[in-house]
Amino acid sequence: MNTWPCWITGTSSIADRIEESHRDHLSAREGVPARRKVPAKPGPAHRAQALSHWLRYYNERRPHSSLGGRPRISRVHNLPRQDI
Incomplete structure (x- = not known):
């Protein structure tokens, strides 16, 4: 389980943390990307x-x-x- 604070990881609720944990589990098991790409900030x-x-x-x-x-x-x- 991720121990980073929510303001660092971008998670904002319990549901987001559960989804993130599930995504990490799938990535290790099935090769699914673990993280969503963050859109680039405008210049x-x-x-x-x-x-x-x-x-x-x-x-x-x-x-x-x-x-x-x-x-x-x-x-x-x-x-x-x-x-x-």
Whole structure:
């Protein structure tokens, strides 16, 4: 039985630990892969692009209750080339 803490192994419940133990048993007996492959984390370029999209949405489109449902950009005055 695996003695690693659940936050290291990725198991989060008793059922997950039982399933993991069963999978390990099968792998030793029948050649079934013991572990699921963990998907690769997105790289820094992907994270930067996602943050850029989220910030644009947050500042320009997302309604804010403190502004009466208007986006944050509605508070900006005298943008370049838009002087009134």
